[in-house]
Amino acid sequence: MATVIQNKAGTLRDARLEIEEFNYAYAETLDQMDVDSWAEFFSDDAFYQVIARDNFESGLPLGLIYCEGKAMMKDRAYALLNTEMFAPRYLHLTITNTRALSSDTDGIRASANYTLIETLVEEPSRVQQVGKYRDLFVRDAEGALKLKERVCIYDSVMIDNCLVFPV
């Protein structure tokens, strides 16, 4: 019995390391504003939502961003890269406190904290978003991790002007 528990703990530790690597690559991709590649971190049927913490905790479903499926993420990527007008900026997304919480046939449940710092021309850097990911990871045919669900619950309910890129 003890061995099983240890194995399970060991499995979750391995999963955490793998998810941390995943999250580092995810953050780097968004820092480069490569939103086309960002969509590839998700499975085709994935759900991605950015939701204010007060809405989330009140059971109100409105998302700041709400994507059912990778196609909607691709559409957002296209719009951001080809139709949207916004000020030039540097992005700095930090993902920390990664936890692999459980693993079963649905996939790996995980969480992490995130902070997005934005720097605009002639303005001091400022925190644009701080929040928590609630994730469900699955594996694709090659065994690589993909997000089947990422719900980004942000504490920074009062948004500074607007959120341009996903987190």
Add this chain to the structure above:
Amino acid sequence: MDVNRGLSGNSNGFDRAWPDDATRIPDWIYTDQDVYKREIEKIFLGRHWNYVGLECEVPEPGSYMRSYVGPFPVVVTRDMDGALHVFENRCAHRGVEFCREYRGKADSFICPYHNWTYDLKGDLTAIPFRRGVKGKGGAPKDFEMSEYGLRRFRVSTRGGVIFATACEDLESIEDYLGPEICAEFDATFDGTEFTLLGVHRNILPSNWKLYQENLKDPYHATLLHTYLTTFGLFVSSNESNIPTDKYGRHGGLLSRRPEGRPDVSEEEKSNMQAFKQTMELNDPRVLKFFPEADSKWSGSVLTIFPTLTALRQTNILNTRLLVPRGPNEFMMLWTVFGRSDDDEEMTRHRLRQNNIFGPAGFLGIEDNEALKFLQDGIRKAMPREGLAVLGEDDEATDTLITERAIRGMYRYYRDVMGF
């Protein structure tokens, strides 16, 4: 016209003369602290109905929410008899802003500082140690609790929308809106019960009036918002109407999306620098339209003076409350809702479609950015006047490339402000 007036003008703001030409809007109305103070007196505490929220946000007896009348924090409550109340979020004793939660349920409000207690109507019901201790201290003998209730506003509702005013003898909401705007208001707020889907909040570093201007300005729609034309949601040749009330203070941007893709004429293409060849969305569900209002217009943006905008765009329903925070900044509270009889799929459809609006929406990002840039220009550059020269004041109301409604709002504004 004296273009240097702003440089040489008196800093008190009130001897500043508006240019004779009605197509010129002076910078100082967007930046001057004294103008802002006068707006509080003449507009937010004046003869206007201020939007404070939706009935579906305070659905049950005991429900309450934070809101604002102009810049002033208020609490909106529904008492145990179901009646709505709006009172200042400021204890009558020392002035503490006592209600700190976005929303919730309560049977009373207790100021945390000295525990003065108010009921859901804003009446003072208890003060601790009123008689002092051991016969010493306490409130004056003639202290009447009924004289120390919270400052209340008059409340009226129409179609589930709650308004408040400091004015004791204001006309009805119907008369306040006027027949042209009231008809469009009623088309959206048609008496069906609404369900709250959530609230977006953002701070915009711009003067509150610029947001009203933005939604009275059909000229920018296809030029700034390439998303609309790229994905065929709106083009300048769509059937449109831009009504205003008789004073010019309220307005509407009404448009009808044609069946299928709109034709983008060569004339339109050549005028839209940012025009992209029309694309198909990978997930076209976002733009689907299920007609739900008794109206020929699939898009209706209403600007209700001073601080409400109400949107019905395809199946997006939202209100935006503009909360001024001084001349250079305001807060926006976007209340997004659906109808109580929506099934799960309709709710999801609304949630998907709401990617277009809000502070991370395809249109929301651009408007917020453009208004920030605009305030930067007004605030930092050498003073001058903005232009609102497009269109004619007596044109047909289906004219789209026009700034008529902006000029109309400022005719009214000048009258109220005494400029």
